Amino acid sequence: MKKILLIDGHSILNRAFYGLPDLTNYEGLHTNAVLGFLNIIFKIMDEEKPDHMCVAFDVHEPTFRHLKYSAYKGTRKPMPEELREQVPLMKEVLTAMHVTIVEKGGYEADDIIGTISRMAERNGYATVIVSGDRDLLQLATDTILVRIPKTKASGTTIENYYAKDVVEAYGVTPVQFIDMKGLMGDTSDNIPGVPGIGEKTAAKLMIEYGSMENILDHLDTVKPPRVQKNLTENMDLAVMSKDLATIKLDCELDISLDEMTIESLFNDDSYKIFKRLGFNSLLKKFGTVTETAEIDPVITLLETTEQIDGFLADKMKNIDKIGLYPIWKDGTLFGLSAAISDKEVYILSNLNGMEHDRLTENIVSATRNGMQIDILDLKEALSVFPFDESDTKVHDIGVAAYLLNPMEDVYSYDAVARDYLGATLPSEKELVGKDELNLFSFANETFQKLFAYKALIPYLVGDLLMEHLEKQEMFTLYNEIEMPTVYTLYDMEHRGIRVDRKALDDYSVKLQSRIDDLHTDIIGYAGKEFNINSPKQLGVILFEDMGLSGGKKTKTGYSTSVDVLEKIKNDHPIIPAILEYRQLTKLNSTYAQGLTAYISEDGRIHGTFNQTITATGRISSTDPNLQNIPMKLELGRLIRKAFIPEDGYVFVDADYSQIELRVLAHLSGDQVMQNAFLNHVDIHATTASEVFDVPIDQVTSLQRRNAKAVNFGIVYGISAFGLSEDLGISRKEAADYIEKYFATYKNIKSFLDRQVEEAKADGVVRTMFGRIRPVPELRSSNFMTRSFGERVAMNSPIQGTAADIIKIAMFRVNMELKKRGLKSRLILQIHDELLVETAKDEIDIVKEIMEKEMMGAADMAVPLEIGISEGDNWYDAK
DNA sequence: CTAGTCACG
DNA sequence: ACGTACGTGACTAGC
Known part of the structure; x- marks a missing residue:
């Protein structure tokens, strides 16, 4: 038996929109409703295995259904913009999947579905209707199933109704359902119904009389009198309401069931659009990657010494740029992928030591002779190619792409190709999955493709990205701050930081014994064994078994976070015990034990510093x-x-003092705050003095803290x-503080307002050095999202400028240490702090360098000040 | 793989 | 009326 799926487009899209959090793709396009829609229909298709399907849409917006009775419209909120824009997108996706869309002027989607369902029934099809709207229950028969999905946090559940299920659930047949709705009305559908008749009365009347016509024919017998009166006075309304509630079964649709045959849902077009929308979880439905990429280079594998030398001698000559990807793992170089034109990629493999040396020598000298080198991840490549800060023709494409849009989550070749070439390429995961790189990978075609893309994409976009940076006035930022930072971070990772494994172990043992005691105490208080680390179990123990007050907070149960527990810590001794237990287990698992796993053979931790993660820089x-x-x-x-530090060294640690407030004082031009910094007074005490209107020498510690x-x-x-x-104060008090604050620092208020205004106008805010941060949230229709956007617009220029400044200080310190041939090295950056592992005979000069470079990193209206100290470990150096 | 919690600036 | 501070990452539990 053939089976057809009929989908109520707007209704399912609407359900999906409100069921999923707001998701956006890389273009900022909202996608949650489309994704939710697809998830729902894929789930139903899995269960039903239909061979035909179609999706019905209303031609006009469903907000104002039944326009012919427009007097009754208007109880629904208008469709949010985030949903509205997904309607055409949804149709685009369905078209790509070759799914039939049915819409026709003058007909509602449910009329279309009603009509097709009867067509299908006449032709002997089994029919499944999918809608979020219970009105469609009137269409249920013995062969027509109506399915109503509900999206909940726990997943999607679906209610199923054949005619008998409608009777069971509502006590009326599907056809009677129409009469009932006519009587009681439906405000959300703008069906008036009869005044004074609700669900209860309507049901009672239907059971007694069977139909609206029968009720109206026997009005004199209807009880109670009040209902009889309402019905008598509103017969027209009742009839009209029933008419409104009735789904048409006889629309004139020039479409046949054959046209709705499902075929090739998963094709090149749908693959591309899923990729574009970021529906990665759906890509696995496509099976093996079959799509032909727009970018299709000729790949040549070079394996012998002769071939490699030939490449260096012939191909490397007469080119002005090259895209490179060193193929390596765990410090071992396996080969090199090199793009030398739009269409040519050479993959060098089987490199022996001598070839390796010749190759790197060649490449480095080539760039020093003017050849441009484009690399996706330069920091990673530096362990192979010894470029340095002076090699200005070497480009980090990942960093460039990050500056152009710091909000993306990755800057992989496929993401960059998508954004700047409009090309859809298979991702690394799609190409090679979890297959590990090894010597045999070079013979594998998909690995070859991967290597080729990683060299070719940077080659193709390099110049374009530089142009974009120029246009956005970020090239200087890129060239003079970000690129030097790449080299600095490489140096820091390479150097690493020495960690005393034994000290960590001893610390862990100490923690563990206290943890064990606390565990015993807590279980004792609770009266039964449970997992204290499970917020779920803990919540039940505290707030149900032990009956402590605290209430619900999260969607999955009780919140057991510090601020909740802090409030009730005097109610029961178990609470402070849990707080201490939490603190100690955190220290133990994340730090004492966690860190030891990262100690290398050289006794040092070589962590990774990421330059393309944060939205602020x-x-x-x-x-x-x-x-x-x-x-x-x-x-x-x-x-x-x-x-x-290593033997013979100490740590010198320097951190900026209130760098963000100084940045704010500078950027806002606020004289009052600038004067505070120029006069080197305590900024928090000064603020307290102004806001609380007391002389500075009478500011209490509480006032200063506030x-x-x-x-x-x-x-x-x-x-x-x-x-x-x-602060644990009322909102009113807090508002008072803020008001007084802005009265004191008037230009700060206008500066912050200006950031929001500019972000609204330009879509981005900028730091002092031109770094951009997009603020798409400001365009949201959601109050909370928009408010978040306002805070982001205010915070980002401040946090971002501070980030720019310390990057400058960082690479200047690093460079100065190297340039002067010192043994001391920069090893850590913690946002406003630099840590230098300093040779004992270099302490004075290192301090001098740090002071000079950190304080002189930016030219501002207020001084940059630092605190600096030294010690034999990090604890003592802070 | 997500949510909750908590460590830092 | 809405329901929050900005920016991160690691660990654990539990699906």
Whole structure:
């Protein structure tokens, strides 16, 4: 038996939109409704295995259904812009999948579905209707199934109705369903119904009389009198309402069921559009990658010494640029992929030591003779090619792409090709999956493709990206800040930081014994064994079994976060025990034990610094994260004693003092705040004095602390709510603080407002050095999202400028150390702090360099000040 | 693979 | 009325 799937397009799209969080693709296109729609229909197709399908849409917006009775329209909210833009997108996706779309002026989607369902029934099809709208239940019969999906946090569940299920659930047949709706009305559909008749009365009447006509024919017998009166006075309304509620079954559609045959849902077109929309989870439905890429270079494999020498002698001559990808793993070079024209990629393999040396020598001297080199990830390539800061013709394409749009999550060859060449390429994962690189990879065609893309894409986009940077006035930023930073980060990773494994082990043992005691105590208090690390189990124990107050907060259960527990810590001794347990297990698992896993054979940790992650321009640190080693609490801070310099060295640590507020004082031009910094006064105390209107020498410590919180709040993009939460004061008080703050620092207020205005106008905000941060949230129709955008617009220029400044300081310090032939090396950057492993005989000169380069990194209206100290470990150096 | 929690600036 | 501070990364539990 043939089976057809009939989908209520707008209704499912609407369900999907509200069921999924707001997702956007790389272009900022909203995609959540489209993705949700696809997930729902794929799920149903899996279950039903239909051979025919179509999607029906209303021609006009479904917001104002039944326009002919427009007097009754208007109870629905207008469709949000984020959803509206997904309607044409959805149709585009369906068209790409060769799914039939049916829409016709004058007909609602449900009329179309009703008509086709009867067509299908007459032709002996099994029919499945999918809609989020219960109105369609009137279409259910013995062979027509109506399925209503519900998207919940836990996943999608679907209610299923044949005619008998409608009777069971509602006590009326599908046909009676229409009469019932006519009686009770439906505000969301703008069906008036009869005044005074709701669901209960309508159901009672239907059971007694069977149809609206029968009720109207026997009005005199209807009870109670009030209902009889309403019906008598509103007979027209009742009839009209029924008419409105009735789905047409006889639309004139010039379409046949044959045209709705499902074929080739997964083809090149749909593949491309899924890729464009970022529906990576759906790509696996395409099976093996078959699409023909627009970019199709001739790949030549070079394996012998003669071939490699030939390449160097012939191909490398007379070219002015090259795209490179060194193929290596775990410090071993396997080969090199080189793009020398739009269509030619050479893959060099089987490199022996001598070939390797000749190759790198050749490449380095070529660029020093003017050849441009485009590399996707330069920092990674530096372990093979010894370029340095002076090699200005070497480009990092990943970093360039990051500057042009810092909001993307990756800058892989396929992402860059998509953004700048409009080309859809298979990703690394799609090409080689989890297959590991080894010597045999060179014979493998998909690996060859991968190597080729990684060299060719940078070659193809290099000049284009530089032009974009010029146009956006970011080339100087790229060239003079970001590129030197690439080399600096490489040096820092390469150098690493020495860690005392034994110190970490001892610390861990100490923690573990206390953790064990706490565990015993907590289980004792709870009265039964449970996993304290499970927020779910913990929540149940605390708030159900033990009956503590605290209430729900998260969607999956109770929140057990610090701020919740802090509030009830005096209610029961289990709470402080849990807080301490949490603190200690965190220290143990993430730091004491976690860090030891990263110690290399040289006794040092060589983490990774990422330059293309943050939206603001900051560096991030991974494997391990060396930018969040404990500091605030003494117990955690002790971890820093395990970070030690090599023998004969000490640590010199310097951090900027209030760099973000100084940046703000400079950028805003606020004289009051600038004067505070120019006079070297305590900025938080000064702020307290102004805001709380007391002489500076009478500012209490509480007032200073509050003023400090306000200063932080300003930098984050102030809101009265956020400040009140942080300080534990009322929102009104917080608003008062903010008001007084802005009265004191008038130009700061106008500066922050200006950021938001400019972001609205340009779509981006900029740092002092021209770095951009897009703020698409400001265009949202959602209040919360928009507010977030406003805070981002206020915060990013401040945080980003501070990030620019420390990058400058960082590479200047690094370069100066190298240039002077010193043994000391920069090893860490923690946003406003630099750590230099310093030879004991170089302490004075290192301090001098750090002071000069950090304080002189930017020319501002206020001085940049630093705190600097030294020690035999990181703990003592801070 | 996501959510919750918590470490840092 | 909406329901929050800005920027990160690692670990654990539990699907």
